[in-house]
Amino acid sequence: MKRICVFCGSSPGARPAYRAAAARLGAALAARGIGLVYGGANVGLMSELAHSVLDAGGEVIGVIPRSLVQRELALTGLADLRITDSMQERKAVMADLADGFIAMPGGLGTLDEFFEVLTWTQLGIHRKPSGLLNVEGYFDTLLAFLDHAVAERFVKDVHRSMLIVELEPNRLLDRLDAFVAPEDDKLLDRSNR
Secondary structure (H helix, E strand, C coil): CCEEEEECCCCCCCHHHHHHHHHHHHHHHHCCCCCCCCCECCCHEEEEEEHHHHCCCCCCCEEEEEEHHHHEEECCCCCCEEEEECCCHHHHHHHHCCEEECCCCCCCHHHHHHHHHHHHHHHHHCCCCCEEECCHHHHHHHHHHHHHHHHHCCCCCHHHCCEEEEHHHHHHHHHHHCCCCCCCCCCCCCCCC
């Protein structure tokens, strides 16, 4: 993998562990020579992550919509800051640049971006891995919901298994690198059982 896109909060969150995890992930990416693609902001976990990659000598590509440049205080010192005309274009550019995806703690935007790329894997639009860095159990209730969705037959087990979850950055990166998208030619369950 040459680059990984990380979705995470524009807020630092309530716990210092979130910032520490962003710094560890950034250092791990740089140590492996993996470039970071991220939302281009200089606030919250996004800033911590980008600065940790830069401080370790790694590559950072920021992608931010024009409408958010002022509001999210874009990280203007980046060698590669791409300004898009819309959120949809931002997501497409980020997905094109990345070989895999990670979500860290974040809010609605983080979840929107992450589940879109995971759905693209499910639909066969791309075959790139997606993982959650589950800092301090942040995603535990989300994972329980996904298991419930499988039990209720709205998510297939094979698709649930595409989601890689780890507590530590290096283990997550190892698993993303080893990912092989499942072959599933039956996307819809049309049975009435």
